[in-house]
Amino acid sequence: MNECIFCKIIKGEIPAEKIYEDDEILAFLDIKPVNPGHTLVIPKKHYEKMEAAPDEVVADIFIGAKKLMKTIKEAMSADFVALSVVGIDVPHFHIHLIPRYFNDKMPVFWPKKEYRKGEKETVAEKIKIFL
């Protein structure tokens, strides 16, 4: 992809603080971090979304992300490292690894709702139809 900012980082046309690189994946610092050490892991081949990436690419990148989670937790003395794939930011499949701290003043997760009586069963059936 000619215009893709992440492809340009891979090709070295845009600078980035690279953390890890092999034949399949590249990890580098997000320039606007949720917390310092916030890292993006991307496949070197361009796939717009995770859903578009072949199984073997998904396997490689998440195995890489697992290793980097440990590294980032240790290096940044984080309480935990959150992994997140958003799917609507930069259109080159990427994983966010975010060092988090119990006192970083952000909620751990999104607010949760309650299902109405019977709604859970209906939703499960609806999803299973599409499987």
Added chain:
Amino acid sequence: MNECIFCKIIKGEIPAEKIYEDDEILAFLDIKPVNPGHTLVIPKKHYEKMEAAPDEVVADIFIGAKKLMKTIKEAMSADFVALSVVGIDVPHFHIHLIPRYFNDKMPVFWPKKEYRKGEKETVAEKIKIFL
């Protein structure tokens, strides 16, 4: 793990709205969804965290999650499906798949910060030492 709530769901000792099941993984509805259709994907074997799971388990579960993302997006008419591993909620490795809508009144991501001059380079060096 005797006391693990997810292990009890796998054994059928606690009911759950199951979406998908095979020899390695189970997917079921989160009972307190961020949005309806919010699904948890777990390995059948107990690993406290993603970091503790072997590479082949990580590969299997994220390949399964990728397929379910597409299904959930379609079934729930979601604008996108966010994937998230938090790492400090239930201590049995699990992936959240959350149907999201542009009008669901939640931010797409956590607030982002700026690095001070030179800080990015220092952080990258620090992480690479631990690799």
